Amino acid sequence: MKILIISTPVQAIGQGEGGGIDITLLNIINALSPLGHQFTVLAPTGSKLSADATLIEISGRLQTSVQTESASTPATMSHDSTIVSMCRYAQTHQDQFDVILNMAYDWLPIWLTTFFTTPIHHLVSMSNENQTVADAIEELNRMMPQRIAFHSHASANTFQLENPVTIIANGFEFTNFPFCKSPKQQLAWVGRISPEKGLENALEVANKVNLPLHIWGKVQSESYQQQLVEKFPEVDIHWRGFVPQQQLLKEMSQSALMLMTPSWIEAFGNNVVEANACGVPVIAYNKGGPTETVISGVTGYLVENNEDMANRVADALKLSRYHCRDSAQQRFSIEQYALKLQSWLSLNID
Structure with missing residues (x-):
């Protein structure tokens, strides 16, 4: 498969800010590349990626991490925000890929799922930290539950999900x-x-x-x-x-x-x-x-x-x-x- 990954819009990857996202992104590429799958990664300007993938740097206003806000903070984004530019790139170039993997813990790519012809899958990287994001995840779980995966049952259980979900955990090259x-x-x-x-x-x-x-x-x-x-x-x-x-x-x-x-x-x-x-x-x-x-x-x-x-x-x-x-x-x-x-x-x- 040719896979397009939407990474975090909060900070550049590979700089120490991404934490688990950086590690998980590398693990995904290292796991699937030997099986013949090809990757293109969208990431904020200034990102670094030490993996077998094409990195496309996306400029724009970075999103505020939900970790620094209350759970009731509404989803906001400017026209020139990184997440908007990432989704625009994904929509414009979707025919070049077999599947899009979203790793951004953000409302917009989840909400856009049904508007794409190329399947978008979402790997939820955090537990329930924002009600707007949670609402989007829970609605998609009702409509297309196969499109969402979590790292753990404990994380999935923080959301109000009607349908069974996929648990991916993580894997490492030891x-x-x-x-x-x-x-x-x-x-x-x-x-x-x-x-x-x-x-x-x-x-x-x-x-x-x-x-x-x-x-x-x-x-x-x-x-x-x-x-x-x-x-x-x-x-x-x-x-x-x-x-x-x-x-x-x-x-x-x-x-x-x-x-x-x-x-x-x-x-x-x-x-x-x-x-x-x-x-x-x-x-x-x-x-x-x-x-x-x-x-x-x-x-x-x-x-x-x-x-x-x-x-x-x-x-x-x-x-x-x-x-x-x-x-x-x-x-x-x-x-x-x-x-x-x-x-x-x-x-x-x-």
Whole structure:
């Protein structure tokens, strides 16, 4: 198939701002390219893509992330917005493609689904964070349920859906994932330095267990970062910044344990699988995507709050790093992912 991907209209990809979207986009291309599928990716100006695909940079006014707004904020977009330009390009060139894959968590491409002759499929990258987007997803689920897929049942369940949905999860190429059997006595945390990612929770746990916390990720809010530094002066914090993926895996693999502490409901949580694949156990909240990636007592623990998380650190440090790695590779291989994606995207292809 010739596949056109509409990526996020919120920021350029490949710059550390996209988080899970960047990783998922690469995983999709890496999964399906070996099967002969060809990709063209629409992304905001300034994007970078280290994958076997044609990148078309789309200029325009970037959308405001729904993460920074209330759930009741209406959908707004200017005539020169990136998402409008992306959809215009997709509509104009749709005859060149067999299928369009929308990864933008935005009302417009979902609403436009029935107006295209080339099938548009939507991979929903977040849980229910905006009512306008949710309304569009729920309406499309009633009309064309096969066109929507989610990363996890937990994410899908945050919407009011009448018809069964496709769960895609995610898949990874584990060949180059490093494995460290003798880690350093340090905690790891990976994510954008932004309030919804809940870094303060990880710092609270690190303080309780008296272990250093190594933090990888793009600083999206310097004021938030400074507030954390002032609030937790006693924690041994190591700001590692945003680094290339392979470097991140190498450095993170040396940690004894990863903490996952978002304040919102993660749709999947790529970091869980990546950490486990490197042999690193993960302690996460018992909500969202991690409930379907963490096997409590085997690859980490699911907990209800920060106190429980701190109490589980000692137990998690005893878990087999080999079991963590093997579980990730068995459940989230790139080969399994490719079959799921191909089956879903082929549903409406004659």
